[in-house]
Amino acid sequence: MSANPTSDITLVDAGRLAVLQEMRRDPTVWVLGEDVGRGGLWGQYRGLLDEFGPERIVSTPISESTIMGAGLGAALVGTRPIIEMRMFDFVMCAMDELVNQIAKVRYMFGGQAKPAVVVRMPHGMWRNSAAQHSQMLEAWFAHLPGVVVVCPSNAEDEAGLLVSAIRSDDPVLFFDPKDLWTAPGQITDGEIAPIPFGKARHARKGDALTIVTWSAVTPNVLTAADQLARDGINVDVFDLRTIWPWDQDAVAASLARTKRLLVVHEAVEVGGFGAEIIATMIDRLGPAAIKVAKRLGAPRIPVPFAPPLENEVRITRLSAPCPGDSATSPRGHRGAAQGNE
Amino acid sequence: MATPGGAPAPAGDNLRRLTDLYRMMVRIRTFEETALEAYKLGEIPGPLHVSFGQEAIPAGVCASLRQDDRLTSNHRGHGHALAKGADAATMYLELYGRDGGYCRGKGGSMHIADFSVGMLGANGVVAGGLAIAVGAAQGLKLLKSDAIAVCMFGDGATNRGPFLEALNWAAIYTLPVLFVCEDNGVAAHTETRTVTAGDGPAARANAIGVPAVTIDGNDAVTVDETVARLVADVRAGRGPRMIHAMTDRWSGHTATDAAAWRDPKKVEAAKTRCPIARLKSVLIERGLAPAVLEEIGTAARNEMHAGRAAANAAPWPSVPSAYDDVQSVGAVSGGR
Numbered sequence: 259m260s261a262n263p264t265s266d267i268t269l270v271d272a273g274r275l276a277v278l279q280e281m282r283r284d285p286t287v288w289v290l291g292e293d294v295g296r297g298g299l300w301g302q303y304r305g306l307l308d309e310f311g312p313e314r315i316v317s318t319p320i321s322e323s324t325i326m327g328a329g330l331g332a333a334l335v336g337t338r339p340i341i342e343m344r345m346f347d348f349v350m351c352a353m354d355e356l357v358n359q360i361a362k363v364r365y366m367f368g369g370q371a372k373p374a375v376v377v378r379m380p381h382g383m384w385r386n387s388a389a390q391h392s393q394m395l396e397a398w399f400a401h402l403p404g405v406v407v408v409c410p411s412n413a414e415d416e417a418g419l420l421v422s423a424i425r426s427d428d429p430v431l432f433f434d435p436k437d438l439w440t441a442p443g444q445i446t447d448g449e450i451a452p453i454p455f456g457k458a459r460h461a462r463k464g465d466a467l468t469i470v471t472w473s474a475v476t477p478n479v480l481t482a483a484d485q486l487a488r489d490g491i492n493v494d495v496f497d498l499r500t501i502w503p504w505d506q507d508a509v510a511a512s513l514a515r516t517k518r519l520l521v522v523h524e525a526v527e528v529g530g531f532g533a534e535i536i537a538t539m540i541d542r543l544g545p546a547a548i549k550v551a552k553r554l555g556a557p558r559i560p561v562p563f564a565p566p567l568e569n570e571v572r573i574t575r576l577s578a579p580c581p582g583d584s585a586t587s588p589r590g591h592r593g594a595a596q597g598n599e
Numbered sequence: 600m601a602t603p604g605g606a607p608a609p610a611g612d613n614l615r616r617l618t619d620l621y622r623m624m625v626r627i628r629t630f631e632e633t634a635l636e637a638y639k640l641g642e643i644p645g646p647l648h649v650s651f652g653q654e655a656i657p658a659g660v661c662a663s664l665r666q667d668d669r670l671t672s673n674h675r676g677h678g679h680a681l682a683k684g685a686d687a688a689t690m691y692l693e694l695y696g697r698d699g700g701y702c703r704g705k706g707g708s709m710h711i712a713d714f715s716v717g718m719l720g721a722n723g724v725v726a727g728g729l730a731i732a733v734g735a736a737q738g739l740k741l742l743k744s745d746a747i748a749v750c751m752f753g754d755g756a757t758n759r760g761p762f763l764e765a766l767n768w769a770a771i772y773t774l775p776v777l778f779v780c781e782d783n784g785v786a787a788h789t790e791t792r793t794v795t796a797g798d799g800p801a802a803r804a805n806a807i808g809v810p811a812v813t814i815d816g817n818d819a820v821t822v823d824e825t826v827a828r829l830v831a832d833v834r835a836g837r838g839p840r841m842i843h844a845m846t847d848r849w850s851g852h853t854a855t856d857a858a859a860w861r862d863p864k865k866v867e868a869a870k871t872r873c874p875i876a877r878l879k880s881v882l883i884e885r886g887l888a889p890a891v892l893e894e895i896g897t898a899a900r901n902e903m904h905a906g907r908a909a910a911n912a913a914p915w916p917s918v919p920s921a922y923d924d925v926q927s928v929g930a931v932s933g934g935r
Contacts, residue, residue, distance in 0.1 A: 286741070286742070288741060290737075313740075313741060314741070316737075316772075318768070319764070319767060319768065319771070321764035321767070321768060323730055323760060323761050323764055324729075324730040324733065324734075324761060324764040324765050324768050326730070327727075327729070327730020327731050327733075327734060327761065327765075328730050328731075328733050328734030328737055328765075328768060329734055330730070330731055330734055331671075331719075331730065331731035331732060331733060331734025331735035331736070331737070331738065331748070332734040332735065332737050332738030332741070333734075333738070334669075334714075334719055334731065334734075334735055334738070335669060335735050335738040335739050335742065335744075336738065336742065337738040337741055337742065339734075339738075354724055354727060355727075355730055358723070358724050358727065359722075359724075359727060359731065363720065364924050364925070364926070365705055365924050365925050366702060366705055366706045366710045366720075367701070367702050367705070367706060367710060367712040367714070367720055368700070368701060368702035368703035368704075368705050368706065368712075368924060369703065369923065369924035370701075370702075370712055370713075370714040371712070371714065371719075371720070403925050403926070404925055404926050405926065406926065406928055406929055426927070426928065427927055428926045428927050428928055428929075429926075455928050455929065456928065456929065502929050503928060503929035
């Protein structure tokens, strides 16, 4: 870690500083999306209109298809748009432009196109927003060739990954974790350095178990890991930061040591990216090298509204390990992570 | 036909310009006739959408464009690409899926693009090019360029949401976009009028605040003159404009669609409105030597036959190239 001094900052402001830095550095970087001139729904562009004007901080109509497609068109003539989707769930209105156009143009046109866009899609549960404002579908996009999928979990990573995203020639789908917008964090003072894609953050060190996670659930995983540490059980925790590409080498090296793998994501467990991680590790290390591999995610239900119902989906509570299973995992709300060694 | 750099020659009754229009229309027709023949012999895989009857529109539109103007196209886009300046032989290579094609064999007929002449790509999704065109215009404006964006789409696209969104967008930001609706009356396999309410594309555009004019899209002279006027408006920063060009599609939706569902009388009537025959009679009336017209036809046939033969003989792309140009970071490698 850097020895440079740090400052306290929230995740939303860390992202804002990254955009500010890159817009000052590169006059072809601009932002388009609903209400961005007013700072954006979450304040993630606060103050930027004053410095850059309405040509580069472009408040748009509620026209998701065209916000996405215009971003692509502007990239094709050599600018670097940051496409703001307001909330992840609204990208459903722009799926043609994202999936059929942005993700395809470089390949389909034989390398002529450079779709250098960042698509910011604040995702996940936030204050009981119910089924159309709470989704975590990042696994869909890991399944989509042609894009980079970024899922930060803290202020420093939000900033450094956003700098990389803006400078990237690939389309970058950037999933801001809504629930962590105001979480306190730190950022290294001075210029925000880019954080490379595909390099996990090794957040906790231990030999008992390898935990892989990302995005808004990460702080809860770290709390669980710290609780286990107080009980003398030290776990390796990797915050992937990006799920495509993802840091297979770091996870494999850890798992070769611990032989126990738990993937924790806020998204629905069924068909989630956790399944891909476990399958990849079985391919790389062989089934005999792994004693247990488990996923902990949401049940396959839409995110409900009422707080007790939403909590059923959220991965928060800790409970004691199962009897006879002292070194497996933090417990989920559903007791889902049954060790089977 | 796009003029590289500089201002294009003025529209009007300039015989040389009309001859150039004619040449482009004949090249488009001959390109597609040749492609269709090859398709029927199994030389060309995949879907192929031809535009017989519509040639005056791409030729007339691109006659007033500069090479650095950008154009988005649709699934029926061979004419758009040729008129914007794409090379026929390289297009054939792509239609055949061969090495050296515009998209290195990744796109085919439906995805021809030539960024070097401002052709930002044909598109397999109806109305897919509208948002891209307005974004290109917005980017050009941000870069302080005086190039413009031109968006070619069909009547079917005006029933999709992006038509509303993109026209509204271009109007509110006063973007340099020329929208060109090629109205051939059929959306895939359905007569558009049977599924469209209201007074049609131009009325919709005007209601949104994009001045639109309906013209006879089979009259190359009218297309050329209208486009020249509207391109001047758009380039001068007066905001977007739309041309609603009435035309005919003689063929079915794809090369495998015999169009048995269409009323043969209507198709025959459409053929009497052939834009090429029409311009030819204008040229003869104005004194162009028949030998010149014949030479244009011969040159087009020679060009297209040579392109077809070269494509048919060209090698396939290497299989490992299937892994190229997906993305820079996180790309998977071939050879598994």
